[in-house]
Amino acid sequence: MPVPGQSEERRVHLVGVAPWRQAVDFYYNPDDDLDLDDLGFTFPARWAAGDLFVVVTTDSPSPAVIVVETTHHDSSDPDSYDQYLGPFDHGLSVAAVERRIGTPLPSAPATLDTASGERLIAAISAEEKSPTPWRELDERGCVAHSEPVEPYSRCACCGEWADEAPVLENHVLVDTQELEFFGYGPIVVCLTCHDLLHRPLAPSSDDLMFGFRPLCPRCSAMRTCQVVRGFPAGPPGPGTLLVGCDRSDPVTFEYRCGACEYEWTDDDDGYQPLPAEFDDDVVVRARIAPIPDGVYRPYSRTGEPGRVVIGRYAPRGPGPHSAAWGDAIHHELVGQDGRIYLVDPTTVRSAEPHTWETRQPWTGDI
Ligand SMILES: [Zn+2]
Ligand SMILES: [Zn+2]
Ligand SMILES: [Zn+2]
Numbered sequence: 241m242p243v244p245g246q247s248e249e250r251r252v253h254l255v256g257v258a259p260w261r262q263a264v265d266f267y268y269n270p271d272d273d274l275d276l277d278d279l280g281f282t283f284p285a286r287w288a289a290g291d292l293f294v295v296v297t298t299d300s301p302s303p304a305v306i307v308v309e310t311t312h313h314d315s316s317d318p319d320s321y322d323q324y325l326g327p328f329d330h331g332l333s334v335a336a337v338e339r340r341i342g343t344p345l346p347s348a349p350a351t352l353d354t355a356s357g358e359r360l361i362a363a364i365s366a367e368e369k370s371p372t373p374w375r376e377l378d379e380r381g382c383v384a385h386s387e388p389v390e391p392y393s394r395c396a397c398c399g400e401w402a403d404e405a406p407v408l409e410n411h412v413l414v415d416t417q418e419l420e421f422f423g424y425g426p427i428v429v430c431l432t433c434h435d436l437l438h439r440p441l442a443p444s445s446d447d448l449m450f451g452f453r454p455l456c457p458r459c460s461a462m463r464t465c466q467v468v469r470g471f472p473a474g475p476p477g478p479g480t481l482l483v484g485c486d487r488s489d490p491v492t493f494e495y496r497c498g499a500c501e502y503e504w505t506d507d508d509d510g511y512q513p514l515p516a517e518f519d520d521d522v523v524v525r526a527r528i529a530p531i532p533d534g535v536y537r538p539y540s541r542t543g544e545p546g547r548v549v550i551g552r553y554a555p556r557g558p559g560p561h562s563a564a565w566g567d568a569i570h571h572e573l574v575g576q577d578g579r580i581y582l583v584d585p586t587t588v589r590s591a592e593p594h595t596w597e598t599r600q601p602w603t604g605d606i
Pocket of ligand 2: 411412434438
C-alpha cells in the first residue's frame with residue numbers, strides 16, 4: 241500500500257552487506273572499539289532521492305533483512321541515509337518475506353520494479369509486526385528430523401537440566417566451527433535456547449553458550465570457561481574445565497578466562513573488604529552501576545549493569561562544573577581492559593580473594 245505523501249515512482253533496491261556480524265555491530269552495538277574493517281555494502285548503480293534500500297545480509301546462515309533505509313540524494317550525491325524500517329537486530333527472515341510475497345527475491349544488488357518493491361516493503365512491515373515462527377519455515381530441518389531426546393540431558397547452551405526445562409530438542413549444526421567446538425551434532429537444547437538459535441541473525445550455538453557466562457572482569461573476553469570441581473558423572477563438555485577438589489582453598493573459583501587466564505568467582509564475599517583509606521593504585525573489584533532513571537543506554541554486554549570489573553577505583557568529586565553536572569560523585573573505575581566504568585561504590589572490594597588468614601576474622605561479620 242502506498243505511503244501517503246510518498247512519490248509513486250519510488251523504487252526499492254536490494255543492497256547486500258557482509259560480513260553480517262559487523263553489519264549488526266554497525267547498526268546496533270554501542271561499544272566504541274568495534275572492528276568494522278571488512279564491512280562492505282553492494283549498491284545498485286543508480287538510484288533517485290526518495291528510493292528505499294532494503295539491506296540484506298549475504299553471508300549469514302540464513303539471509304536476513306537488517307534495515308530499510310531511504311535517502312534524500314540521488315546516486316550522484318554523497319551518501320546520507322535515514323532509517324525507514326528497522327534496524328532489526330536479530331534480522332528479519334528473507335525466507336519469511338519470500339513466503340509472504342510468494343516469490344524468491346533476486347540476489348543483491350538489484351532494483352525491483354515499482355509494484356514488486358511496494359509488495360516487498362509491505363511484506364517486511366507485516367513480518368516486523370508479526371514474525372513468522374521459525375518452526376513453520378524450518379530452514380535447517382530441526383523440526384523435520386526431530387528425534388526424542390534422552391532423559392537426564394541438559395541444554396548444551398544454558399545448561400538447564402531436562403527436569404528444569406521440561407522439553408529439550410535436537411538442534412542441527414550446519415556450521416563447521418560449531419561442529420568442531422561441540423565435537424558432535426545435533427546438540428540438545430531447551431525450547432528457549434532453540435528459539436534464540438533460530439533467529440535469522442542468531443549467535444552460533446557456542447557463542448550462545450558463552451553468552452550465559454560473565455565476561456572476564458579483567459580483559460572483557462567473552463569466552464570464559466566454567467570451572468567444575470570434583471568428579472562429575474559425565475564428561476565435562478566443551479567450555480568447561482574439570483579441576484580436582486582442593487579443600488584447603490578458601491575461595492572456589494567458578495570461572496577462568498581463556499584469553500588472560502584470570503580466575504574469579506561471582507561471589508563478592510570471596511574478596512577482601514577494603515580499608516577505609518587505600519592507595520589509588522590498589523587493584524579493586526566492583527560491579528557496574530545500575531543505569532540512572534531517564535538515561536538511555538543501548539544494550540552492551542561490556543557495560544552491562546551488575547557485571548564484575550577489576551581495575552583502579554578513581555571517584556571524581558563534584559568539581560568546578562558541579563553546577564552543570566550535579567553534585568553527585570562519579571564512581572569511576574579505570575578497568576584493566578582500558579575502559580572507564582561507572583561502578584556501584586557499595587560493591588568495591590579488593591581484587592585479592594580472601595585467604596584463610598583474612599577470611600577468619602570476618603566470619604559471621606557483616
Ligand atoms: Zn537452554
Ligand atoms: Zn534447531
Ligand atoms: Zn581475561
